[in-house]
Amino acid sequence: MFTVYVASEEGLRKRVVGAVKNIPGAILNGSSIELRQALEECAAENPGVLLIDDTLLTQNVGLYEQIAGISYPVILIASPTDAGAARRALSIKAKDFISSDTWEQDLGAILSRTATHLEGEVHRDGRVIVVFSSKGGVGKTTLSVNLGIALAKASRQPVAILDLDIQFGDVAPMVGDAPLVTLYDLIKGKKHVDQEMVKRALKRVANNVYILAAPNNPEEADDIRADHVIQILQLLREIHGYVIVDTAPGYTDINVAAFDFSDTILTVCTPDVITLRTVGQALQVFYDGFHYSHDKVRIVLNRSGSKTGVETVDIAQVLESPVSYQLPSDGAYPVRAANEGAPLINQFPDSLLSRSIQHMAGDLVQETEGRQRSASKQPLKISFLTRFKRKPQ
Ligand SMILES: Nc1ncnc2c1ncn2[C@@H]1O[C@H](COP(=O)(O)OP(=O)(O)OP(=O)(O)O)[C@@H](O)[C@H]1O
Ligand SMILES: [Mg+2]
Incomplete structure (x- = not known):
């Protein structure tokens, strides 16, 4: 079981959020179309993984250093043909990279592999x-x-x-x-x-x-x-x-x-x-x-x-x-x-x-x-x- 936060432009955000809800073991922590807001919310919630849409990243160059310093894993979703995307993934110290062409097939496996799982922390007895x-x-x-x-x-x-x-x-x-x-x-x-x-x-x-x-x-x-x-x-x-x-x-x-x-x-x-x-x-x-x-x-x-x-x-x-x-x-x-x-x-x-x-x-x-x-x-x-x-x- 793990929590996921999605930061993405609106069209993709809606689709990814829908997909996350169908991934066994994934709990949607939140989502935003603003990267700065996403980082603020994640600072409070400490998600198991933060998924960032490369489009937002290109609009927020000033936030790379802050993202590189965060403790939970970050995954970048970007076009595999965009040469700059790999550089951006490195700058923010992304743990993984999902292709925006094939994300629907790959999302579950990559999130599950990369996210910090709640096991042992899960409140089975709230x-x-x-x-x-x-x-x-x-x-x-x-x-x-x-x-x-x-x-x-x-x-x-x-x-x-x-x-x-x-x-x-x-x-x-x-x-x-x-x-x-x-x-x-x-x-x-x-x-x-x-x-x-x-x-x-x-x-x-x-x-x-x-x-x-x-x-x-x-x-x-x-x-x-x-x-x-x-x-x-x-x-x-x-x-x-x-x-x-x-x-x-x-x-x-x-x-x-x-x-x-x-x-x-x-x-x-x-x-x-x-x-x-x-x-x-x-x-x-x-x-x-x-x-x-x-x-x-x-x-x-x-x-x-x-x-x-x-x-x-x-x-x-x-x-x-x-x-x-x-x-x-x-x-x-x-x-x-x-x-x-x-x-x-x-x-x-x-x-x-x-x-x-x-x-x-x-x-x-x-x-x-x-x-x-x-x-x-x-x-x-x-x-x-x-x-x-x-x-x-
Ligand atoms: N401590 C308070 N000070 C001022 N207003 C309050 C206070 N607590 C509740 N209210 C107001 O009283 C009204 C009734 O509150 P609420 O709807 O929470 O009650 P309820 O017990 O859930 O009602 P119902 O039985 O209809 O579901 C609301 O307008 C609410 O804003
Ligand atoms: Mg009531």
């Missing part, structure tokens, strides 16, 4: 974090998207965000993306999905951050089953350090499947009596019905500090659990970012909420790296559906 609430509109999607980006930065590992709000999911619009492929396309007519299918359905939305978007039409949600969710989460966990699952309120089969599968459930509440009442009921189901630990189910207080008359200490008392994370009200910034189709944390990195989410991500990364992965990694002992149905009250 941490699955579900973001849930019994209430709508409390900030689940805002947290999912921005926590995903913050985790990717803090951990320097790939992060997937799965939108399980299957009827009205809005992870994709929140990152300004209209995905061509959704969760519905991934599972449509299939009993089993595999790693290659999942990789094709993922859309890169930021450095090391990939989303699997909710269906485009609410009717398509009917076809998504709990066993699909389990399969997809397992596959996502194998190639990402963290998997964030955004959800809709409710104990639906697919939500329960995700809860069971997850390592951590962030239960979001806001400081108002109505939300607290339903969150209290939800926690009871988690702790008493499903027997999840207090370490697995954690309370996130969003819009903390809002002058609602309900204090954080009261909340912890009412919920009989500590508040693990507090996220402040951030005025109009989250709405402005969403309206601009850009994640808050990228658009307003110094806003109160962005900083709190970055802090939260730092804590989660430290905790993940520091501790032995716990019981939730063991096979599910009780069928999640059976257990759920035993708890009708």
